[in-house]
Every structure is written in C-alpha cells, then in structure tokens.
Amino acid sequence: MPKYLWRVNYSQEGARGLLAQGGSARRLAITEMVESVGGQVEACYFAFGEDDLFVIGDVPDEVAAAALAIRTAAYGAAVSHTVALLTPEQIDEAVARDVTYLPPQVGP
Template sequence: MPKYLWRVSYSQEGARGLIAQGGSARQAAIKEMVESVGGHVEVCYFAFGDDDLFVIGDVPNEVAAAALAIRTAATGGAISHTVTLLTPEQIDAAVARKVTYQPPVAAE
C-alpha cells in the first residue's frame, strides 16, 4: 500500500476540540478514520511549529487519500497536507527508468 505523511494544522476550533478531548482521543479518531478507508496508521506525533500533528500511515490508493483530505477539510477543524512517501527501492527504480528530457536553455 502507498505510504503517506499527513501534516496537520489545527484551526482555532480544532485546537479547542483537542483541549477538550486530549491527544489520545484524537489519535484514536485518526486511526478510526484511516482504517475506515482500508488503511493503517503507523505513528502519530504532535508537534510545535507550523504543523501541529504528523501522521504516518498507509491507505490503499490516491482515492482513499483524497477522501481523507476532503473529509478533514470539510470539518473546518484542521488543514491537512498529504505527502506521498517513497522507499529507497522505489527511488532506485525511479532513477533506473529511462526518461527523455530537454532542460531549459537561456536564449542568447
């Protein structure tokens, strides 16, 4: 299954919900959501900075990942950014693939 990193930033309303429910309850809700589309959560970490939460997990495909992003955005409690993660073996396959490419050249 494709692996993803979700970077999450809580809105003011979402932060109030986090205060009311706590981190463990939010983690359980996230696991339930990801599992509902056939996925699995590997890890959840709360953080300081531009992002409030990082989640790493997998879901069956891009449609499932999009469904999670749309549902999260629709609630208004958080903004989620989805990042596709690649294994070293996938990068090996990518760099071994023949690609035709012409780089841009400045006009003289």
C-alpha cells in the first residue's frame, strides 16, 4: 500500500476541540478515519511550530488519500497536507527507468 505523511494544522475551532477532547481521542478518531478507507496509521505525533500534527500511514491508493483530504477539508477544523512517501527501493526503481528529457536551454 502507498505510504503517506499528513501534515495537519488545526483551525481555531479544531484547537478548541483538541482542548476539549485531548490528544488520545484525536489519535483514535484519526486511526478510525484511516481504517475506514482500508488503511492503517503507523505513527501519530503532535508538534508545535509550523505544523500541529504529523500522521504517517498507509492507504490503498490515491483515491483513498483524496477521500481523507476532502473529508478533513469539508469540516474545516483542520487543514491537511498530504505527502506521498517513497521507500529507497522505489527510488532505485525510479532512477533505473529510462526517461527522455530535454533540459531548458539558457541564452540565445
């Protein structure tokens, strides 16, 4: 299954919900949401700084990842940025593929 990193930022409303429910309840809700599309959560960490929450997990495909993003956006309590993660072996496969590429030319 494809692996993803979700970078999450809470809105003011979402932060109030976190204050009311706590981190463990949010982790459970996130796990249930990911499992509902056939995926699994590998890690869930709250943070401070640019992002409020990081989730790493697997979902069956891009459509499942999109379904999670759309549902999160629809409620407005958080903004989620989805990042596809690749293994070193997948990068080995990518660099071994034959690709036709013409770089841009600089100058006249």
